[in-house]
Amino acid sequence: MPSKPSNGTREQILESALLQFAERGFYGASIASIVKELGLTKQALLHYFPTKEKLYGEVLRGISEGFAGLDQGAQKTADDAEDQVIRHFLALNRYCLANGPQTTLLLRELLDNRPRAGNVGTWYLTEFLRTIIDKVKAVPAWRNASDMQVLALAYTWLGAINYHAISTPTLTGIFGKDEIEALSQKYPAQLERLIRSSLAAGAPEQL
């Protein structure tokens, strides 16, 4: 029961924080700079988020939910297991490309695996990876593989997707906008061929 309309200030702060954390990292973004462009003082921010770390944690939580929500999407189609894996990762690729700041910040969190904010960034990974492992294991050729073998496989795909999404700005600076856009258009096909060929190869022999 708010007594004074907030005009979604909390959400505005979260959005601005996401952008600045993604762009400059946790230390590079100050709570003053986060709210400056909103025309507020930092005390407005501290009113909604008692510390900078709490704010950071909330931003990460929002990102995790966004990624988790990816799975709630088209999943009813009960077609081929391999096609499901493909669809899952192509969707992930699109999501990462469309949500640059979220992807960037997530990768940053991977880099900064410091003990901060209760390792907020990592807990979500478990269910995220669990889903992937299950989907891959639904493919006949991989049914008997160990979780770690599947994870080793999936990690090559995750890396390919994440890395591609992250480096487009830098590569654009090197090669120019047109060339990189051409690359991004070819990328999903490349990714699909990559996934299919490594899936088709089947699991390596057990030890």
Next chain:
Amino acid sequence: MPSKPSNGTREQILESALLQFAERGFYGASIASIVKELGLTKQALLHYFPTKEKLYGEVLRGISEGFAGLDQGAQKTADDAEDQVIRHFLALNRYCLANGPQTTLLLRELLDNRPRAGNVGTWYLTEFLRTIIDKVKAVPAWRNASDMQVLALAYTWLGAINYHAISTPTLTGIFGKDEIEALSQKYPAQLERLIRSSLAAGAPEQL
């Protein structure tokens, strides 16, 4: 002609700076904290590197040289082009795993494509990527592909390698040390199969 022995202070500072920049990012590492563990004051650092950004640039330059030196290694063996590509990326994978801080900082630089220190981090990428493109194009099935097609392919491998190297600490926290070590041992084989299968698929048709 140094008049007083420096005991390699400059190199010690560079090494400490590398570790701290990798761990906490440019803003998170202060010049005071970088030299604190060396028992020096920040003025010692400023004596060798007039500004923090110059120091950062020097650290990045060292990293680039390390990656560039990878190519100077075993390259005389004039065997199969595909094997050369494999060997190149397996060596890169080993190097990234063995040089965690360098890899981390490089990826950070990809994230922070800010206009800082004259974009020190990106200039090196051109020759690095050029070498890769040439090596892939030496493979018959890819001889007539465009540079961008090759780059799209190589980027999936780079992403797989880099991402894997970066995320081992975080994954270790989630799954435990033993499991992740098992994963890392399986990774080169996984990587090789990945590269071989995508190389064998050949270049997509030209538009």
Next chain:
DNA sequence: ACGCTTACCTACCACTTGGTAGGTAAGTCA
């Protein structure tokens, strides 16, 4: 012996950082 350079040091500076204390205006509910 002397001047010069190197390799640091102490002292200091303006500014920014995250955070506290305490206020005020507006709306909600009894």
Next chain:
DNA sequence: TGACTTACCTACCAAGTGGTAGGTAAGCGT
């Protein structure tokens, strides 16, 4: 109407930031 909550604000603070100014002790070349 009056108690209470929400949504901010100004004022302030200790600690830390990158960087400057100016020193000092040691070694080298002449």
